[in-house]
Amino acid sequence: MEKGVYHFTGIGGFGMSALAQMRALAGLPATGSDRDFDAGRNPETRAALEALGIRIFPQDGSGVTAAPAKVVASTAVESSNPDLARAAELGVPVIHRSELLAEHVNFSRAVAVAGTSGKSTVAAMIFEILDFAGLKPSIITGGALLSLKAKGLLGNAFAGGSGPLVVEADESDGTVARYRPALGVLLNITRDHKEVDELRGIFSAFAANCGEMIASADDPEAAAIKPAAGSFGRSATG
Template sequence: MALSIKPYIENKERIHLIGIGGVSMNSLGELLLSRGVPVSGSDRLRTDVTARLEALGAKITYEHKPENVEGASLIVRTAAVHDDNPEIVRAHELGIPVMERAEAWGHLMRDYDNVVCLAGTHGKTTSTSMMTLMTMEAQMDPTVMVGSNLPAIGGTLRIGGKGCFVAESCEYCNSFLRFAPTVAVILNVEEDHLDFFKDINDIIHSFHEFAELTPMNGLVVVNGDDPHAMRSVAGINRKVRTFGTSATLDVYPTDVRDENGYYRFTVMVEGKKYAKVALSVPGRHNMLNALACCAAAEFLGVPGDAAER
């Protein structure tokens, strides 16, 4: 049977996180602690993030030692932690199951009605932040996992209800292929992480697989201005909604004004006016990020006025 984190959470068994100070690892630790799960972990350095987790009840060791895993029921590791790590070696000796961070998040996402996974070579954190603010404004009480500190949620994690999960989703090491999106957003696809991917075709293939994770009643949102992004959704049997600057796309801007680098525009979604947007972050790329978020938000039933604020 496939390994899942859920029984360990239900039974309140101790889960040990190797690399607990990492961005989405510390969010995972916080979520587990909020559910009453005993959490231990290890990392190289004490930081504000690990201090916060310790204050919440995590037991953290600042050295990777075999004995750290003893007594744990499950080990979660980051992709950066390899099989020769002394804690992984000891876990295997003791027969303690080991899973990767992205896999753990994927299991947790399946508890939510709507899961918006925002992916792309760049713009992920900004777009995840925009999507978070829209869903909060719409009173959707989202659970959020984002890659850097977001002042609106006071960190990298917001623990909300089970109706909506908003997640920054990284393609590196194919991490996002462990996720469970109901709405997959592809902001752009460019050559990146060539220490892992072979070439641009390999990257496009990975994003294609990501899009296919969506259920048949879900949605794939894709940048219609980006040829590589469009190739990644070619031939998929899902509802696809394109966004970009051309009026031939499903979601596009009209009445565009550039005010010293800050864009104001009206968002059209499938021929209807959806929202009037005035961005507080500069750059044309952020207009595209906002269009992507509006494409997803409208599908989820977020009213246009919630997207405007």
């Protein structure tokens, strides 16, 4: 990862705060802004981020200077946002949250958990098993793990060391197809953010990029994505 400052616009969101924490836990500089913080909302999240050394700015562009290597934003951030306007004015690159997550996945020994539902639960289970085995795993997820909250963290991110990185791979914006994990886990495919036909294409691309793939045999759509994959579930035969 680049050593310059990364500024996270909308840092209070679960996906953004996880990435900001990973950067801070790696000893790299991170700053952020969030409208909820400006309005006095979500003080617990702000305090947890600041405890890691992440400086929080008002979301008025003041946190974006020529110093940041990048500004990170999500789809929820409007193009008219003051931080993005300031970045354009200064020529600071803006990247999507999913691009940064893909960097973590593609340059780590990653386990990416995908599917319409159950991702946070299964990612947490995998992390806890690896941690119990002493493998020093890391995690980036959309849920809060109680074991991590007990450490004073938000619970959605942890940098464990040299072990595998477990990530929750969100399909809502289609960027899951950018991930190239060592192991992919596909739980299910049902209509949610997108129609099933579109999801088949997204998850097929995801499966093709995985070093190894495990799919749920209980879900016909997931099982059909990559028939040669290892499978799990009541109907699994191998």
